[in-house]
Amino acid sequence: xxxxxxxxxxxxxxxxxxAMLDSIGIASASELFDDIPEEYRFPDLDIPSPVSxxxxxxxxxxxxxxxxxxxxxxxxxxxxxxxxxVPAIVRQLASRSEYMTSYTPYQPEVSQGTLQAxxxxxxxxxxxxxxxxxxxxxxxxxxxxxxxxxxxARITGRNRIVLLDTVSSDYADVVRTYTQGHELPVDVFSNExxxxxxxxxxxxxxxxxxxxYMEDLESLGESIHxxxxxxxxxADLVSLGMFKPPGDYGADIVVAEGQALGVAPTFGGPYVxxxxxxxxxxxxxxxxxxxxxxxxxxxxxxxxxLTLQTREQHIRREKATxxxxxxxxxIALMSTVYMAAQGKKGLKHLSELCYHKAHYLxxxxxxxxxxxxxxxxxxxxxxxxxxxxxxxxxxERLLDRRIIGGMDVSDQIANGMLVCCTDVNTREExxxxxxxxxxxxVMSE
Amino acid sequence: MxxxxxxxxxxxxxxxxxxxxxxxxxxxxxxxxxxxxLPDENLLRDQLEMPEVSESEIVRYFSQLSQFNFxxxxxxxxxxxxxxxxxxxxxxxxxxxxxxxxIHPLQPDETVQGAxxxxxxxQEMLTEIMGMAGANVSPKAxxxxxxxxxxxxRAYHLSRGDTGRKKVLIPDSxxxxxxxxxxxxxxxxxxxxxNDNGDTDIEALKVAVGPDLAGFxxxxxxxLGIFDTNLLEVVQIVREAGGVVYGDGANLNALLGKVxxxxxxxxxxxxxxxxxxxxxxxxxGPGAGAVMVSERLLPFLPTPTVKKETAEDxxxxxxxxxxxxxxxxxxxxxxxxxxxxxxxxxxxxxxxxGVSQISEDAVINANYLLTQLRGTFDLPHDRxxxxxxxxxxxxxxxxxxxxxxxxxxxxxxxxxxxxTMYFPLPNVVEESLLIEPTETESKETLDQFIMVMKAIAKExxxxxxxxxxxxxxxxxxxxxxxxxxxxxxxxxxx
Numbered sequence: 001x002x003x004x005x006x007x008x009x010x011x012x013x014x015x016x017x018x019a020m021l022d023s024i025g026i027a028s029a030s031e032l033f034d035d036i037p038e039e040y041r042f043p044d045l046d047i048p049s050p051v052s053x054x055x056x057x058x059x060x061x062x063x064x065x066x067x068x069x070x071x072x073x074x075x076x077x078x079x080x081x082x083x084x085x086v087p088a089i090v091r092q093l094a095s096r097s098e099y100m101t102s103y104t105p106y107q108p109e110v111s112q113g114t115l116q117a118x119x120x121x122x123x124x125x126x127x128x129x130x131x132x133x134x135x136x137x138x139x140x141x142x143x144x145x146x147x148x149x150x151x152x153a154r155i156t157g158r159n160r161i162v163l164l165d166t167v168s169s170d171y172a173d174v175v176r177t178y179t180q181g182h183e184l185p186v187d188v189f190s191n192e193x194x195x196x197x198x199x200x201x202x203x204x205x206x207x208x209x210x211x212x213y214m215e216d217l218e219s220l221g222e223s224i225h226x227x228x229x230x231x232x233x234x235a236d237l238v239s240l241g242m243f244k245p246p247g248d249y250g251a252d253i254v255v256a257e258g259q260a261l262g263v264a265p266t267f268g269g270p271y272v273x274x275x276x277x278x279x280x281x282x283x284x285x286x287x288x289x290x291x292x293x294x295x296x297x298x299x300x301x302x303x304x305x306l307t308l309q310t311r312e313q314h315i316r317r318e319k320a321t322x323x324x325x326x327x328x329x330x331i332a333l334m335s336t337v338y339m340a341a342q343g344k345k346g347l348k349h350l351s352e353l354c355y356h357k358a359h360y361l362x363x364x365x366x367x368x369x370x371x372x373x374x375x376x377x378x379x380x381x382x383x384x385x386x387x388x389x390x391x392x393x394x395x396e397r398l399l400d401r402r403i404i405g406g407m408d409v410s411d412q413i414a415n416g417m418l419v420c421c422t423d424v425n426t427r428e429e430x431x432x433x434x435x436x437x438x439x440x441x442v443m444s445e
Numbered sequence: 446m447x448x449x450x451x452x453x454x455x456x457x458x459x460x461x462x463x464x465x466x467x468x469x470x471x472x473x474x475x476x477x478x479x480x481x482x483l484p485d486e487n488l489l490r491d492q493l494e495m496p497e498v499s500e501s502e503i504v505r506y507f508s509q510l511s512q513f514n515f516x517x518x519x520x521x522x523x524x525x526x527x528x529x530x531x532x533x534x535x536x537x538x539x540x541x542x543x544x545x546x547x548i549h550p551l552q553p554d555e556t557v558q559g560a561x562x563x564x565x566x567x568q569e570m571l572t573e574i575m576g577m578a579g580a581n582v583s584p585k586a587x588x589x590x591x592x593x594x595x596x597x598x599r600a601y602h603l604s605r606g607d608t609g610r611k612k613v614l615i616p617d618s619x620x621x622x623x624x625x626x627x628x629x630x631x632x633x634x635x636x637x638x639x640n641d642n643g644d645t646d647i648e649a650l651k652v653a654v655g656p657d658l659a660g661f662x663x664x665x666x667x668x669l670g671i672f673d674t675n676l677l678e679v680v681q682i683v684r685e686a687g688g689v690v691y692g693d694g695a696n697l698n699a700l701l702g703k704v705x706x707x708x709x710x711x712x713x714x715x716x717x718x719x720x721x722x723x724x725x726x727x728x729x730g731p732g733a734g735a736v737m738v739s740e741r742l743l744p745f746l747p748t749p750t751v752k753k754e755t756a757e758d759x760x761x762x763x764x765x766x767x768x769x770x771x772x773x774x775x776x777x778x779x780x781x782x783x784x785x786x787x788x789x790x791x792x793x794x795x796x797x798x799g800v801s802q803i804s805e806d807a808v809i810n811a812n813y814l815l816t817q818l819r820g821t822f823d824l825p826h827d828r829x830x831x832x833x834x835x836x837x838x839x840x841x842x843x844x845x846x847x848x849x850x851x852x853x854x855x856x857x858x859x860x861x862x863x864x865t866m867y868f869p870l871p872n873v874v875e876e877s878l879l880i881e882p883t884e885t886e887s888k889e890t891l892d893q894f895i896m897v898m899k900a901i902a903k904e905x906x907x908x909x910x911x912x913x914x915x916x917x918x919x920x921x922x923x924x925x926x927x928x929x930x931x932x933x934x935x936x937x938x939x
Contacts, residue, residue: 064544181631268778330727
């Protein structure tokens, strides 16, 4: 071993090692690896040499600076990950090392902080979605959906999953990834061609849908419930500050991406998946993920524990309801603090703010020659702009003007660009975006 | 009720019970655009029952709550198979740089070259450390890596028209996620016994393999903390039977720079980046996984994977791509990027020299505990261990009625987080305590732990109730888990 580098993370000195080896009764640490076949033992690692904190910081700051960063740029990109203003207390509290550097709360007496925070998360998720129970979090929204589809199949004993074609295709892909090993076909239908038979375990509806528009949950719920299947709703939690929650429409399972509530986009993760459902015993038995329950201690005081663990892998192994044992506790905590900070007043305000800003942008876009807002109905904070040129071309030119445009959805809507407005898009930015679209629209391709 | 007790209860009051109409927890971004008519009323909710608490109260509440947790920054936390080691603070700060935390996952590749470069380098470094042919870092946890790996095994067999391979072998000492993941991937699981020495039972393996064998999932070193001395033979038997060899890398903290599993013939190895490569565990996540594969499984890697192209002038361009026969997408985006930045920073800091030293120190520390606690506790496998050691409290239980759980709870009184208990499972080791000290603990800390364990063993003999009633000084004494499950109370209700 090369001795010119000492890890700041390991306290062992040569003297410590020698003392411990002596106690173990061996002369050299290499003897501890004698069980590895000799010809494969101690290979060279062709990775770079160590760097100091000073050097690494420079390297990473330089790499970070190579990215075009919303904040420096106005961004109108949403489609499943959203920039919102996050109050300082969210990061401050979540970076407390008591929360950050603890493990899954297997020992409840020394994990009440995490457990009670998760219980708060479950409670607030239920209140926001209008559901009876929630687990303490999944990896992110799409895995919540995959788990919901599989749970619906178990509860109904049926083996067909139907998704409305206005559910995110990336979410649909993740459902297919998770179900590919089973006889569990995943069919996608438009609302017009919806074909639900008595073999369908669940109908999945995204609300608002992938283009930002509200679906008719009432009639969709009837369609599936009349055939004995379950209604699974992929909800947008920010919309629930103003819109009627899925629970009011009789949703059986609600899943959602929790990122928009207090978590930065972070190039795709970590996020937290929300999973809520009805409170019937069979639902509880079939629910995936960690669940925190309230109980009492030997002195009669209220406390919290991981509960209903007989569903889980460490007990049920191959008979478990799911293989997921990560609840993404820290991100669930961030969402909890965010929901608490926004509170009753702020969540409604935020929701309406997004609504008004997106509609203001739409009103400007409709006036620009060559552009239109082609879809009809009620939208929330996202909508599709039909552009006079391919969105990819327009986005390139927007970048020159320090604007990150929307997502190219021209494979679904001709020259369609899915744009998003949230609280962080100021009026000035929105107007600059509209002006830029107008300028670019008249430029030749 | 005493005043003290009522103060304690107030500390535990839930957000909704703290609410008072009119309080707000932050300032609100102002409306700066003209209002639009709101949608039809029947689309809108009539009530929103959410907390009304002030910012100062929120901070007090969650700060006080946090103090009810043990954590690696505050406590020795030798939780076996969880690799609770120090999480470098620099890495958290770097992951929080706006150029990483604020970027949107759907930005065009050319606007996120810095981020893609990190992912690509991490793929390369992990591939090299494991001795494999390629990597994908989009799984969001160890269990999702397992799923990805087993889906690749399935896709590999199907791509060869080999449709009858449905059986996956898993040792009885494996983590519970292994069988659960194999089932989610569509396989049926057959449990394989471990021999008296803690190694794979070769004769049982030979009987179990056949034309229906899809693969063998094994953890190295095993959850008994030992490296399988029959490993080469095991790999050979599985491969000759046409199976895929899956290596669960939950315990890689023992093997870095000591052996490359790819060189032994493994087809898939996953790494729990949050364990070995120090993403903080966050009270149950986020985690992050990486899945490394052999040449024959390369086409099946999940999407997206990052590739590099070098132009003639030497400029490097990084982009997302879908491998030709990919098993598909595990996330809408690219996985837990924040954890990937931390893993990258960790490996860069330690470099080739430091990474090899991790395992040497982790293994010395575990063997030191084994040596020092021999005689006080039972050693089901009295041989050199790797990064963790399994003790059994069976003799103590037989003699004094104090079981593994009692010992764990008494450790809390001494400010030490308990080791993993009852895993390995009772059918493998009775009254097990799985202890993983990690390389980031000093000899002084280990010596304290040894003294405490010996003291507890003595207490078990002299005053067993001290153990039965433990812990004594925590915000809650032992909790009624049976009641929690029998009468589930899972949310606040007004």
